[in-house]
Amino acid sequence: MDTQQSKSQRDFSHIQGWGADLDHKNRPAYPMERTPPRLGGIHWTQPEQQPVRMKVYHSIERPSITPVFGTSVAPSGLSGKIRDMAYKLSENDLRHWLLLLAADRVNVMEGIGQDLLGGRIPNLFAEMGWKAELKHNPAGLARKALITSAVVGLGYLLIRRRRFR
Numbered sequence: 001m002d003t004q005q006s007k008s009q010r011d012f013s014h015i016q017g018w019g020a021d022l023d024h025k026n027r028p029a030y031p032m033e034r035t036p037p038r039l040g041g042i043h044w045t046q047p048e049q050q051p052v053r054m055k056v057y058h059s060i061e062r063p064s065i066t067p068v069f070g071t072s073v074a075p076s077g078l079s080g081k082i083r084d085m086a087y088k089l090s091e092n093d094l095r096h097w098l099l100l101l102a103a104d105r106v107n108v109m110e111g112i113g114q115d116l117l118g119g120r121i122p123n124l125f126a127e128m129g130w131k132a133e134l135k136h137n138p139a140g141l142a143r144k145a146l147i148t149s150a151v152v153g154l155g156y157l158l159i160r161r162r163r164f165r
Contacts, residue, residue, distance in 0.1 A: 055080075057087045079107035 012018045047067045054074040058065045086099035115122045133141045
């Protein structure tokens with residue numbers, strides 16, 4: 001009985017698709033696989049390495065930077081330091097992404113500060129897309145305005161209340 005039970009446990013041919021990896025004709029990706037794998041992509045050669053003229057962040061899971069990368073804004077200030085901390089963590093760590101979000105918010109504030117120091121008053125309504133929001137989502141804009149007014153008003157009342165104590 002033991003030998004009969006162990007034999008039936010090993011025979012899974014009654015399961016549809018069982019053993020598909022045994023016959024390469026049954027593997028959908030088999031014709032595309034190569035041993036050794038192709039180098040440099042399918043129909044293109046890998047571009048030459050772009051020169052690095054500033055700090056370029058890359059995942060700690062990658063041994064080096066990609067051949068081509070974006071250079072729109074060099075990391076600087078407090079936001080750059082926050083990004084430095086974020087890229088010391090793995091991409092599967094939630095702290096990595098939360099730090100990057102925080103760095104983006106800090107960078108916005110740094111930009112507003114630079115505008116003000118340069119004698120330019122930023123047009124926050126235009127830069128935040130409020131005109132488009134008014135046109136395409138007036139209810140959402142009204143809700144945001146009410147919530148913002150309530151928070152600012154509450155903050156003002158709390159500060160004022162503290163002064164008179």
